[in-house]
Amino acid sequence: MSEELADRTRRGPGRVLVIVYGIFALSAGARSVVQLTTKFHQAPLAYLLSAFAAVVYLVATVCLAMATQTSRRVAYVAISVELVGVLAVGTASLLVPQSFPEATVWSGYGSGYGFVPLVLPFVGLWWLWHTRSPATP
Amino acid sequence: MIIRAVPGPVGPCEDHRVNSGVERAVVVVSLVPALWAMVLVVRNRGIDGWLLAGAALVEVAVLVQLIVGIVLLVRTDRDVARLTFLGYLIGAVLIPPAGVAWGVGEKNRYGSAVLLVVFLIIPVMVLRLEQIWAGPVV
Numbered sequence: 001m002s003e004e005l006a007d008r009t010r011r012g013p014g015r016v017l018v019i020v021y022g023i024f025a026l027s028a029g030a031r032s033v034v035q036l037t038t039k040f041h042q043a044p045l046a047y048l049l050s051a052f053a054a055v056v057y058l059v060a061t062v063c064l065a066m067a068t069q070t071s072r073r074v075a076y077v078a079i080s081v082e083l084v085g086v087l088a089v090g091t092a093s094l095l096v097p098q099s100f101p102e103a104t105v106w107s108g109y110g111s112g113y114g115f116v117p118l119v120l121p122f123v124g125l126w127w128l129w130h131t132r133s134p135a136t137p
Numbered sequence: 138m139i140i141r142a143v144p145g146p147v148g149p150c151e152d153h154r155v156n157s158g159v160e161r162a163v164v165v166v167s168l169v170p171a172l173w174a175m176v177l178v179v180r181n182r183g184i185d186g187w188l189l190a191g192a193a194l195v196e197v198a199v200l201v202q203l204i205v206g207i208v209l210l211v212r213t214d215r216d217v218a219r220l221t222f223l224g225y226l227i228g229a230v231l232i233p234p235a236g237v238a239w240g241v242g243e244k245n246r247y248g249s250a251v252l253l254v255v256f257l258i259i260p261v262m263v264l265r266l267e268q269i270w271a272g273p274v275v
Contacts, residue, residue: 015247019239019254023232030224038220 002069008131009067017127020120021061024113028054028105043100049089050104056082057105060124069133076128083121086110090118159198159205160267163229164260166191166198171256177249184241184248192237192252195259199229206266215272222269229262 010018032051040047056078063075090109093100100107110117170191177188206226210219232255240251 011243012245012247015240015243016250016254019236019251022235022239023254023258026228026231030228031221034218034220034224 005069005072005131005133006067008133009072009128010065014064014067014127014131017124018061018065020116021057021064021124024105024117024120025054025057025061027113028057031105046100046104046107049085049106053082053085053089053105056085064124072128072132076125079121079124079128082117083125086117086121159202160263163195163198163202163263167195167256167259170195171253174249174253174256178246178253181246182249183244183246184237184252188249188252189237189241191256192233195256196230196233199226199233199259202226202263202266203230209270217272218269222266225262225266225269229259232258 008014028050032047032054035047035050060075060078060082063071063078086106086109089100089104089106093104093107105113105117109115170188173188173191177183177185203226206222210217210222236252236255240248240255242248243251
């Protein structure tokens with residue numbers, strides 16, 4: 001039963017979704033390590049957001065790959081946060097560009113990454129919904 | 138009449154380009170298996186021996202790129218975002234094995250699609266490496 005749920009979640013197109021999330025977790029993580037260690041004082045807000053984004057991607061990747069009932073719930077939360085994050089940071093980076101002197105994954109709605117960060121949470125939430133088990137609300 | 142198909146170097150300074158031979162090799166070595174991955178995706182096949190061989194070649198290419206990149210970093214006295222550059226070099230080495238490990242379990246088009254994503258992301262990373270090496274656009 002739960003094995004079925006796991007297979008539905010992480011197999012098929014879910015495989016591709018997980019690798020894309022994984023690549024974003026890696027790149028956002030690496031980027032934020034560089035930013036926090038070398039120039040944190042320059043733009044603390046932007047760099048903390050960057051680190052936060054990295055954690056969100058990492059949690060989403062791991063939870064989608066585990067694909068248990070609990071991890072799916074965590075993934076729902078993480079991806080929703082991701083959606084709010086990319087919309088909020090994207091908007092903020094356009095309104096107060098001076099707070100974002102250097103791009104984060106989410107600034108300009110992810111324009112530095114081909115807008116994939118904007119599309120990804122929609123796809124992720126849709127996929128979780130699409131693969132939900134009939135028994136779980 | 139001779140038509141020059143290949144333009145000469147366009148950069149303002151030769152040193153502003155990363156070792157372009159290695160870069161070009163990495164891009165070609167990843168785009169060829171990307172084409173094969175596309176064929177497998179269309180035909181709904183999982184990762185086959187050829188695609189695995191392609192992934193191995195890509196891994197060799199990004200390892201060479203890592204070594205050459207580190208040598209370049211050590212040698213240059215220009216103001217390059219060194220840590221970021223190194224991050225991309227190392228990231229490119231980590232992604233193909235992760236893609237193979239995650240993709241082989243799926244015996245249909247989605248397994249091959251995982252590697253397609255990997256093979257397409259490598260040229261993007263090479264492009265970023267080149268941008269980082271050239272320095273910030275002011």
